[in-house]
Amino acid sequence: MEKGAVRSEVDKAREKICLLKPCIVFGVGGGVNIDIAKASAFLEGSGWITVPTIFATDAMTGINATFRGEERGVDGKAHVGDYDVAVGPPLACIVDTDIVKAAPWRFQAAGFADYIAKLCAIEDWNLAYLRGEDHIYSEYAITLARAQVEYLMRNASRIREKENAFNAFLKAMMNDGFLTQMAGTSRILFGSEHMVAEGLMEEHVLGKLRSLHGELVGLGTILMAYLQGQDWVVVKKALEEVGAPVTAERIGLSDGDLIRALTAARRINESWLRNRPDIYTILMERILTEESAKAMAKETGVIKS
Numbered sequence: 259m260e261k262g263a264v265r266s267e268v269d270k271a272r273e274k275i276c277l278l279k280p281c282i283v284f285g286v287g288g289g290v291n292i293d294i295a296k297a298s299a300f301l302e303g304s305g306w307i308t309v310p311t312i313f314a315t316d317a318m319t320g321i322n323a324t325f326r327g328e329e330r331g332v333d334g335k336a337h338v339g340d341y342d343v344a345v346g347p348p349l350a351c352i353v354d355t356d357i358v359k360a361a362p363w364r365f366q367a368a369g370f371a372d373y374i375a376k377l378c379a380i381e382d383w384n385l386a387y388l389r390g391e392d393h394i395y396s397e398y399a400i401t402l403a404r405a406q407v408e409y410l411m412r413n414a415s416r417i418r419e420k421e422n423a424f425n426a427f428l429k430a431m432m433n434d435g436f437l438t439q440m441a442g443t444s445r446i447l448f449g450s451e452h453m454v455a456e457g458l459m460e461e462h463v464l465g466k467l468r469s470l471h472g473e474l475v476g477l478g479t480i481l482m483a484y485l486q487g488q489d490w491v492v493v494k495k496a497l498e499e500v501g502a503p504v505t506a507e508r509i510g511l512s513d514g515d516l517i518r519a520l521t522a523a524r525r526i527n528e529s530w531l532r533n534r535p536d537i538y539t540i541l542m543e544r545i546l547t548e549e550s551a552k553a554m555a556k557e558t559g560v561i562k563s
């Protein structure tokens with residue numbers, strides 16, 4: 259996949275499906291390959307089976323496929339930022355744990371960070387429900403998600419080396435599709451921390467650096483846990499233990515880039531709200547000025563000066 263998760267790659271895969279008429283499409287590899295396989299199979303009316311070789315995202319069982327913003331997206335509409343196509347669950351997900359274990363650890367550490375983002379997403383979802391902005395709510399799904407996140411954070415230092423903790427990590431990641439269906443909304447997967455990550459991604463595009471999605475989300479989770487008044491220290495410690503970045507410097511961004519991303523996060527939230535009025539988060543209530551963003555980033559140690 260030369261261009262990543264964009265419409266042209268889905269079109270190429272759709273042409274092949276049209277020609278070969280398979281009854282099942284296999285999505286093999288990382289999140290981008292899997293999302294392209296999911297969307298193209300869905301649009302062509304085929305079933306799909308996912309075969310993740312890394313666990314950097316939860317794409318393998320996720321019921322949405324995520325794409326980069328484009329003038330004309332996979333769904334035919336214009337999108338400024340990332341957007342989802344609702345495709346439903348795969349027929350099956352096949353994992354060779356030896357292959358995942360042999361992949362560079364950076365991918366799995368990023369997947370861990372993307373997973374524990376639920377801590378902030380749940381808090382934002384609670385807020386939206388409380389304010390009457392979101393009418394869907396599942397205490398059951400929230401309880402399950404929180405238990406999984408807490409288990410993973412507690413075992414962060416053991417995931418890489420200990421078989422049972424590693425397997426629990428894989429299972430938690432593969433549970434996401436189930437969890438979304440339980441919740442009845444994808445809100446359980448992302449909130450303000452993903453908006454901060456999108457801001458960080460914009461800074462990257464300008465500087466032409468590349469980080470993994472989960473690495474950006476990890477920083478977003480530390481910062482938004484702080485803003486929400488949650489225990490951000492535990493989040494940061496878990497990310498450090500698993501080997502995910504916890505500073506702007508580690509993902510190749512300057513202090514200024516990080517502060518710009520934070521002050522842009524509310525604008526990003528507003529743009530998401532245009533398509534999904536339910537995605538109301540803490541960013542709509544706590545305005546981040548340059549000054550308050552800097553103070554937060556310093557306090558959490560995400561920037562130094």
Ligand SMILES: [Zn+2]
Pocket residue numbers: 372448452471475
């Ligand atoms: Zn994510």
